[in-house]
Ligand SMILES: Nc1nc2c(ncn2[C@@H]2O[C@H](COP(=O)(O)OP(=O)(O)OP(=O)(O)O)[C@@H](O)[C@H]2O)c(=O)[nH]1
């Protein structure tokens with residue numbers, strides 16, 4: 001098929017067109033964060049991982065339907081030693097990004113950029129080593145490695161680097177201003193992304209008041225932009241850009257959900273929070289992928305309505 005032609009855009013029964021794939025390449029991770037949602041995957045200890053060829057076949061087919069953005073996540077995607085190889089064999093897309101905890105990023109940032117990765121999101125919930133240890137169940141020294149990872153990502157041009165800060169009431173919510181200052185230190189190469197906790201891990205006591213956070217950001221912002229994806233708000237505050245990801249009980253967020261997910265076991269996942277409607281794609285060839293994509297998209301229902 002001629003790649004420049006978009007055949008049959010993938011539109012779900014609720015009129016949401018799919019423009020992006022979010023591919024979780026592994027469940028493995030070198031941290032164990034207290035809020036980890038494992039990308040909504042309820043099968044986190046499977047032995048095999050989605051193969052490079054399945055990813056390439058899927059992306060090739062999805063591209064013919066107008067998908068132009070890819071997000072790679074995990075677990076921790078850099079746990080896969082063939083991650084750079086996967087990126088380098090992908091067809092050209094509008095944007096290819098990865099979400100990482102940053103611990104192993106410093107040494108690989110330049111290779112990733114050379115392989116074709118456009119940008120990264122890096123978890124940074126706190127600037128305090130002791131809090132970092134508590135939140136990630138890792139060593140406090142790893143925070144320095146994350147800082148090196150952020151530095152090298154900017155140096156390699158994996159920008160804008162988004163710093164993912166999951167807001168945890170009483171734990172790190174006092175650090176928002178410090179994080180804004182940190183982001184300003186990188187001028188426009190780094191964006192702060194505040195994330196509302198998805199508390200299905202039994203840690204509801206950390207849930208923040210999202211309305212209050214939104215009001216606070218609005219009161220500080222010179223301008224506010226609404227992104228197409230999830231209708232997320234982006235605030236510009238004295239030279240720092242801040243996005244707020246607010247997925248809880250948010251029908252607007254789900255109404256503007258344009259991503260199809262892929263699990264590390266090689267299944268299309270119509271929604272982060274639903275596990276009984278997956279479509280197996282492992283081993284499918286390019287031709288079969290078109291039909292499998294259509295099946296998964298036909299099963300998409302907004303989680304919040
Ligand atoms: N419920 C829900 N939450 C999401 C979805 N996408 C992202 N999130 C939340 O947003 C967090 C940050 O996601 P990232 O992997 O950094 O990527 P992103 O910010 O969504 O994507 P970009 O803006 O393209 O970088 C995730 O850990 C989730 O908590 C989604 O489709 N549904």
Ligand code: SF4
Pocket residue numbers: 029030031032033035036037038074075076100101123
């Ligand atoms: S770094 Fe990400 S994948 Fe790893 S435990 Fe933390 S939240 Fe989960």
Ligand code: SF4
Pocket residue numbers: 230247253254257270271272273301302303304
């Ligand atoms: S429908 Fe809502 S909960 Fe499901 S993946 Fe999309 S934004 Fe997330």
